Amino acid sequence: MPYNCIFVLMEYEIKPQEKISLGLKELWQYRELFFFFTWRDIKVKYKQTFFGFAWAIFQPLLMMAIFTIVFGGSNQEGLPYTVFSLSGLILWNVFSTGVTSAGNSMVTNANIIKKIYFPRLIIPISSVLVSLFDFIMAFIIFIPFLFYYKIHVSLLFPLMLLVGVVITAISTFGVGSLLAALNIKYRDIRYVIPFMIQAMLFLTPVIKVPSDTWKYILAINPMYSAIELFRFGFNDQPLQWNFLLISISSAVIFFVVGLFYFRKTEAFFADLA
């Protein structure tokens, strides 16, 4: 090739890991891979099913129906029970499916991790994106319920929706990536996840609002603030800031710990997977 053609080549060094960096620049270079992993998982999730994406709607609706039959009757937090439980469920499902799939993602994708390099964070983040996709489907079904029960929706609704989703997303990612990193070393995590999710459902204000005596402990649950803030957009109830702050801090701590623990250990995933 003649000299008028100049190659600008990226130079880099591969060496033992010294400090943890977030590698945001690298994540940006691989941004298309987020899309592909998310797209793959959504596609595969509903492949060869008769109802397809409708499952994303059936699941919360069926759960809502069961909860209403078993626990329903009285209003909760100024909302009819169906609206109360469905509003909690659609966000809770993001957390439960997201944590489950992110927590297992390193193990299920072990064959790729062992053979190809890319920033590992893409995988748990994609798992969270997949569960957010399900949320969008479920949210569309939730809207008619607000109209049917003629619920007064405040102007803050879009903002509270956003806040709720953001807290859900960061805590799902935080817990999910922490478990993913632990799972690759200690496969016990595989058995811990379903149990943990099941237990947490009862400790999250999805089925019932917990009594104030236990709230200080239960507020450590990051999903407490996500769901309560989301409901604030349509339930005209005063916010209990002391509990919310505990819960929001907990979401942020899970996010930071999950992210850093993942980054710290990811270099050895290929050896352990």
Next chain:
Amino acid sequence: MRDSLVSIFKKSTETYEEFYALNDVSFNVNQGESIGIIGKNGAGKSTLLKILSKITPPSSGSIIARGRIASLLEVGTGFHGELSGRENIFLNGSILGMKQKEIKARFDEIVDFSGTEKFLDTPLKHFSSGMQLRLAFAVAAFLEPEILIIDEVLAVGDAEFQKKCMGKMEDIGRSGRTILFVSHQIASIKQLCLKTIYLESGKMMMQGETNDVISKYLTKSGSQSQFSISDRSLQDTKGKELYFENIYFTDASGQRKTEFLHSEDIHVVFETAGINKLGFTLLVTVTNEQEDPIFSSETKIEGNKTVLKINKDFLKRGKFYITATIHIFSTKPEDKIERNISFTILDFDSEWAKYDTIHYSYSSFGSVIGNCEWLKY
């Protein structure tokens, strides 16, 4: 977790032996060079490639690279059976580091190369395994990184497709890209790489021109399969008038080795010790891996070194064993060494090598080339 819990209560008495899969290996590769990497199983080849492709970090030392590195440690990584051929091309390409634009631009070439256009919208799980491999290789082959790392991926598909793959690799090499190529197939290394690195137990044994390195590798790898007196107990030779001391293989120039090309003469050297007053006979039988005898040959022993020359282009590819007997008048053997020494014939280019496909099995054509003639009328 259990280990670390237990260790709280129990003082650790175990000591760990440090193991380095690679140590003290350094080399330079210039832009546009194709470098082969050879070595036995466990020599550290795959570890080297894993470090080069950033999959595992080195525990010390560093690698400086200029350009995008793409690695093909296994074809079809990330393929998903539920997705269609078309979808898998995009997914796999993207995992291998291609941009969506690049994949789109090369899509037709990839499909064409793999020959799967009819099934593009069929889920991959319905593809035959050969088709999956072809598609996987095609995606990888049309990657355009500056540095390409390949680990034995050519061992896929039928002979025709392998040839196509080698052709494509040569094109990549010629287009100014750098290739690092690991393979057990010496023929492919010879075809692709001008320079080769030879690793053994994590150490660099030699680097240089491919031909030199390969002949060193073949010589070296053979040094274990020979027979020598040190393998025998005293009991074994006691009371025998004449017995085997050493048995080994050399090429025509006297170089000891155990891997031969089909086009090389093989010298089997028998060194004997003892007294040969009675005029013993040496009987040699060559058997193949299935223990079928291929041929036998005998001669009177004179002196303490007897050499059997097996002509070139006589044995086909495979592993052959020697059974050697010292006897007299066809009576009870004086000494016998059975089937524990072997040599290997390599064949990359004979007229039979082309039959190494899924439709034929090379080994089904017998063990000898058999110099027959077709008479024309």
